[in-house]
Amino acid sequence: MYSFFRAKAVSAAVVTAGLCLSATACTNSGDDSSSGKSADNTAAAQQVASPSASATGPGCTYQTYGGGVPKLDITDGKTVVGFSQSESTSNPFRATETKSITDQAKKLGVKLIQRNANADVNTQNSQIEDMIAQGAKVLIVAPENSDGLGPALAKAKAKKIPVLTIDRTVTGTACTDYIAFIGSNFYGQAQIAADDLAAANSKAHVAILTGSPGNNVTTDRTKGFQDQVKAKYPNVKIVASQTGNFAQADGQKVMEQLLQAHPDIDAVYAENDEMALGAIQAIKSAGKTPGKDVKIVTIDGIQQMVQDVADGLAVADIETNPRFGPLAFQSLQDFYGTTGVQPKVIIKDGHFTADNAKQALSQGLVY
Amino acid sequence: MSTNTLAWSGLTADRTRMLRLLQEYGVYAALVVLFLVAVGLDTSFVEMSNIRVQLFQLAPTLLVALGMALVIGTEGIDLSVGAVIALAASVVPLYAGYGLGGVLLAALLLGAASGAVGGAMVAFARIQPIVATLSLMIGVRGLAEIVNGNSAKAVTQSGVLALGSRTVAGIPEMAWIAAVCALLTGLLVRRTTFGRQLVAVGDNRRAGWLSGLPVRRVLITVYVISGVLAALAGVLVVGHGAEADPANQGLNMELNAITAVVVGGTPLSGGRVRVLGTVAGALFMQLITAVLTQHNVHTSYTQIVEAAIICFAVYASQERGTR
Numbered sequence: 217m218y219s220f221f222r223a224k225a226v227s228a229a230v231v232t233a234g235l236c237l238s239a240t241a242c243t244n245s246g247d248d249s250s251s252g253k254s255a256d257n258t259a260a261a262q263q264v265a266s267p268s269a270s271a272t273g274p275g276c277t278y279q280t281y282g283g284g285v286p287k288l289d290i291t292d293g294k295t296v297v298g299f300s301q302s303e304s305t306s307n308p309f310r311a312t313e314t315k316s317i318t319d320q321a322k323k324l325g326v327k328l329i330q331r332n333a334n335a336d337v338n339t340q341n342s343q344i345e346d347m348i349a350q351g352a353k354v355l356i357v358a359p360e361n362s363d364g365l366g367p368a369l370a371k372a373k374a375k376k377i378p379v380l381t382i383d384r385t386v387t388g389t390a391c392t393d394y395i396a397f398i399g400s401n402f403y404g405q406a407q408i409a410a411d412d413l414a415a416a417n418s419k420a421h422v423a424i425l426t427g428s429p430g431n432n433v434t435t436d437r438t439k440g441f442q443d444q445v446k447a448k449y450p451n452v453k454i455v456a457s458q459t460g461n462f463a464q465a466d467g468q469k470v471m472e473q474l475l476q477a478h479p480d481i482d483a484v485y486a487e488n489d490e491m492a493l494g495a496i497q498a499i500k501s502a503g504k505t506p507g508k509d510v511k512i513v514t515i516d517g518i519q520q521m522v523q524d525v526a527d528g529l530a531v532a533d534i535e536t537n538p539r540f541g542p543l544a545f546q547s548l549q550d551f552y553g554t555t556g557v558q559p560k561v562i563i564k565d566g567h568f569t570a571d572n573a574k575q576a577l578s579q580g581l582v583y
Numbered sequence: 584m585s586t587n588t589l590a591w592s593g594l595t596a597d598r599t600r601m602l603r604l605l606q607e608y609g610v611y612a613a614l615v616v617l618f619l620v621a622v623g624l625d626t627s628f629v630e631m632s633n634i635r636v637q638l639f640q641l642a643p644t645l646l647v648a649l650g651m652a653l654v655i656g657t658e659g660i661d662l663s664v665g666a667v668i669a670l671a672a673s674v675v676p677l678y679a680g681y682g683l684g685g686v687l688l689a690a691l692l693l694g695a696a697s698g699a700v701g702g703a704m705v706a707f708a709r710i711q712p713i714v715a716t717l718s719l720m721i722g723v724r725g726l727a728e729i730v731n732g733n734s735a736k737a738v739t740q741s742g743v744l745a746l747g748s749r750t751v752a753g754i755p756e757m758a759w760i761a762a763v764c765a766l767l768t769g770l771l772v773r774r775t776t777f778g779r780q781l782v783a784v785g786d787n788r789r790a791g792w793l794s795g796l797p798v799r800r801v802l803i804t805v806y807v808i809s810g811v812l813a814a815l816a817g818v819l820v821v822g823h824g825a826e827a828d829p830a831n832q833g834l835n836m837e838l839n840a841i842t843a844v845v846v847g848g849t850p851l852s853g854g855r856v857r858v859l860g861t862v863a864g865a866l867f868m869q870l871i872t873a874v875l876t877q878h879n880v881h882t883s884y885t886q887i888v889e890a891a892i893i894c895f896a897v898y899a900s901q902e903r904g905t906r
Contacts, residue, residue, distance in 0.1 A: 306734055306830075429882060456879045463831045464735065465824055469640055470876055476633045477625065477877030490735070490831075497825055501639070501748055502632070520737055 275556025276391035278378070285376040288353055290548055291324050297548075298352030299330040300344050302337075302360040302384070308518060310358075312583040313383065313538035317356065320541030337364030344368035348375060355379045356544050357394075359386045362432065369393055380547060380557075382540045385432060390559030395551055398543055398561040402433050405534045406440025406487075408567060409513040412532035413483055414449040416511045420483035423474045424457040425467050425491040434459075437487040437515060455481055460491035467494030475502045486514040489521035489533065496529055506530065517566055522582045526573035533573070535566035538583060605899050610847055610863045617867060621874045628874075631753055637869055639823060642757035643668070643816035645865040647836055648843035649761075649768045650809030652861045655844055656772070657785040657805050658853025659712035663701055664813040664840060666723035667694050668833025671817025673731035675738055675827045683742025690814045697723055698810025702803035716806075720837070727829035735828035738821055747822020757819045764812065769858040778856075781805060785853030842889070843868055846896040868892075 278285050288295050299321075305311040314330070321328035329347055333340035337360040344355065345368055355372060357379055359365055365386055372379050379394045390396055413420055424441065427434035438457070445452050455478050460467035467486060475481060475498060484499075486492035492514035499506045506512060507529045514521060517535030524530045540563065547557045568576055576582050621628045647664045654661045671690035678689045697719060704715035738744065749756045772778040784791045784801045791798045816836075821827050847864025849857045871892065875885040 306728065306732070308734065458876055458879065459882045463834075464826055464828055465820065465832055468824055472636045472640065473873055473876040476627070476630075476636050476873075477879075490828075493826065494824065497823070501823075502636075520735075 275558050276395055276551060277554070277556040278552050280556070281378050281391055281395060281551070282373060282376065282393075285378055286353075288552055290326050290354065290545070290552065293325050293327055295327060295354070296350070296352045297321065297326050297328050298344070298347035298350075298355045299328055300340055300347065300355065300357045301330065301332045302340060302358045303335045304332065308583050309516075309536070309538045313358065313540055316539040316541035317544060318541075320545050324545055326545065333360055335360060337361055341365060341368040345371055348372060348377060353377060354548060356382060356548075357386075358382050359384045362387050378551065380544060380551075382544055383538070396547060396557045396559050396561055398540060398547060398563060400536045400565050401562045402436035403440035404562075405515050405536070405565065406437040406485075407444040408534050409437075409485055409515060409532065410441045410444035410449065410452075412534075412569065413485060413511060413513045414445070414452050416513075416531045417452075417483055418449065419451045419453075420511065421453050421455045421478070421480045422483045422485055423455055423471065423478070423481045425460040425470060425484065425486040425495060426457060427459070427462045427487040427491075429459055434462075434487060441485055452483075460486070460494065462488045462490060464490040464494040467491030468498045469494075471495040471498035472501065475499065475504070482509060483511045484513070486512065489514050489516040489518045492521055492530060492533075493524075496524065517568060517582060519577070519582050522568045522573050522577055525568050525570065526577060528570065531569070533568040535568065537563045537565045539563075602899065606848055609899060610860055610867060610896075614863050614867045614870070617870050617874070621870060624874070624878065628877075633873075635750065635753070635755060637866075637873055638758035639755045640873075641865060641869045642755065642761040643820050643823075644836070644839050644843060644869065645761045645862060646764055646812045646816040646819070647809075647840040648847075648861050648865045649764055649858065650805075650812035651837075651840040652844045652847070652849050652856050652858060653768065653772070653781065653805045654712070654809050655785075655841075655849055655851055656781055656853055656856035657802060658788070658851075659705060659785075659802070659805070660716065660841070660851075661698075661701065661806060661809045662713065662716040662837045663697060663719035663723055664809060664816075665833035665836035666720045666727065667697050667810050667813035668817035668820060668836055669724050669727035669829035670694070670697065670730070671814040672821045672827040672832045673727040673829040675740070675743060675818060675821045676731065676736045679738065679740035679743070683740070683746060686740065686743055687815075687818060690818050691811050694810040694812075694814025694817070695807050696810070697814075698807035699803060701810070702806030705806065706799040706802040724829065724833075731827060731829045735826055735830070738825050738827050743818065743822045744825055745822070747819055747824070757823065760815070760819070764815075765858060765862050772856045772858055777801070777804070782854055782856065785855070787854070839868065840865075842893055845900070846892060848896070848900060850900050851897075864896075 278287050290297055299317050301310060301314050303310045305314050318328065329350060329352060331343035331347060333343055340360050348371060355377060359381055362385055369379060380396060381394050382398045385397050386394055388394060413422065426438050445454065456474050458470045458474065460470050467490065471494060484495045486495055492512055495512060496506045499510045504510055512530040513532045514530060515534045515536060517533050521533050525533050543561065543563055547561060551557050627633060651661055651664065670693055674689045674693060675686050678685045701716050701719045704710045705712050746756060751759055780796050780801050783796055784798050788798060817833060820832055843865035844861050846867055847857055847860030849855060849860060871888065872885065875888065
């Protein structure tokens, strides 16, 4: 008996690490397809959708951050900027994100050092502390999770080193614990998904495949969809909502069960592309045709899924844009200038539908 | 005084008998009750299309659980099976050009190799099974991710896809394969010298050594079987999902397999392998998940229900008393 529980405990810990990996595969994305620009880090292609400084008052600057921090010129070639990536670049989202930051640093002549924590928040803490020891004067951090970076953030604060967070939030106060958060509007992505689904079938019976429970991305993408349906599409009915843990296999299994229990399901909203790919398999094996019998909308914008949109298997895929480089360095320059940075900077995401998916793929706008 | 003692011992005897019955046949009774409840809630549960879905999802877990039951029979545990699934998944795109035969050969050989490493660690280095297979679990998944270039790949090899989707006489091919493996495992345990040796090694390893049983060979063999079955499950998982994703496939599978074995009544203390019980245990867990998912019960509650079942099963096997 004893060995059994030990087995459970130990492997559960290891498994948790694995789940984090899958949970983070949630954020994936291409470029703003409508701009027609290349997939490179053109600043214009990813401009801010959040309110401008004039609309919401002054942004955060080096003078107001945590009682004031030293002014720096990040492009002088001497000031060291540290970049902490949370996860392995084997994930296309992470690879594109790291490349975007690195490329933009090179372009601006910024002296950049970087580390990858491979989905381990403890590693990320020590790596951030290492970079501080190595002389980093300002940090760009892609946090592994919201609550785990306390030690590193405290150390940075003590040394008056400002931290800019991208793609996931950290717990704390903007302009005190961190400069600002740059990322997608997960709630807004879900609203667009609801619009697309209702446009494809205004009387849809929808199954929702939600992401890993207790994740802010899951919460926003679930609420955004539900709120939008409630507010605008009274005839769209949400039949079932089950977690697929942001994973293909889980999405497939859950969808297989739901199609059995609810033969009337004719639409799926998947909170990431992996689960949508699983749903497509489940729909096929139930003898139905994805895109015809069952309409699918999904979020992230990975190549395989955008290809499925182009092939008519899915209605739409809303991108989660990983190209943070230009926006991140622009924000830092605003921080050290007079404009300042708003607490939440929203990156512009692409939106792939039957109209533009093929073109976006051929132009290399999809990651 | 004497009547008191008599009454007390009578009660104990009854209780022991009841627990033994529960231990022996509880899982089958629970399975029947669960099925009836499921049908009562929704009569469409008996429809062939639903049975097929459950069998598709059951097959990989059952294959892994069969190997796990053998390992547990030797008082061991194999935590590496989920990672072996990932390893098998990772070689599918690589060997797709050689057809289904090539894919199976490569995957099963790797599964056997991984099992041999785990078995050797247990048998020769005398490392505790949980530690040996835990290290294997971590290392093999890493290897799988390296082999696959660490990103999910769509699989289009027709043989592999057919294996994961085709039905024979209305029953998924995957389920037939699992059923045949269950039958073979049952025969292995009940009808062969190896089966008797396995049980003897699990019952009392020291006595096994002293009486000249090939303890090391038995140990290595069970881990190899477990590895091969996990690899086979891996190919089926890839075929069914049409995707090779070593970072995610097989996650939690070791826990599902252990659960099936335990719920099926195989004691973790070794010395006994219940193959049919394992089949029933795996089926029971599959149907529980199906019922809760189909009735849109939140995952958090599903997990609590599963935990309660595991606790009860472990309690029942613990109270079995002296063997």
